[in-house]
Amino acid sequence: MTKNNPKELSLEQREELLRVLKARFEKNMHRHEGLEWAKVQAKLETNTEKLWSLNEMETTGGEPDVVEYDEQADEYVFYDCSAESPKGRRSVCYDRKALESRKKHKPENSAIDMATAMGIELLTEDQYRALQKLEHFDRKTSSWVQTPADIRELGGALFCDYRFGHVFVYHNGADSYYSARGFRGSLRV
Structure with missing residues (x-):
């Protein structure tokens, strides 16, 4: 830089x-x-x-x-397009609100904050599905995706992965984080 x-x-x-x-x-x-x-x-x-x-x-x-x-x-x-969710972006909760709501064992960051700082956006569910049509990703990991406001207001967030020949969309508390869950981003140039 x-x-x-x-x-x-x-x-x-x-x-x-x-x-x-x-x-x-x-x-x-x-x-x-x-x-x-x-x-x-x-x-x-x-x-x-x-x-x-x-x-x-x-x-x-x-x-x-x-x-x-x-x-x-x-x-x-x-x-x-990394085979698994990017290593440098795992173990993060969904957003700042989720991060602040954790009383103990907070992750270091959130997916939304990291993406914003990087100048990128989290993939939407549709973008994630389109990516999986090119080749199969996240066979061992999962990735947070943009979550609709009504789900987020209730404390949830969405993530996706590829298992058993299918793309799966799941929900979790937005404040959850796991070593095998990160996020994938998009950038328009």
Whole structure:
């Protein structure tokens, strides 16, 4: 990161991140058939704050990759594509309210707070299901997903995983946290 802007990567960091993202893009063409890396890279190079967010996704174990191109918005959509829920984002409760409600044994952070700080959003249930159509993720872990307000108001939150050939959506108290539960994010560039 540069001293002037904490959300800007150094030239060396940018080059290394772009190298990693390009290699992942080329290795996993089934996730983004018909898209060209040169166009993705051009977008990334003009959006340095988005590069910073992608670096945060990468350094927390998310292995971000392009999963969609939104023609109408002219944006590439990145999701965390790590085989399991990102290691650097596990053992977190759902949101700040849940974190503050715990009287003892509080986790260090919440999924929503971490995602906000990283400049990304938690996947929705629909996005999670779409990701699972590309390949199967979270066979041993689970990931918090965006939770509808009516469920959250009652103290719950939703998470998903892939077991027995199916995507499962579950509920838990929003203040719960487990070593095998983290969250997957999305970023539009």
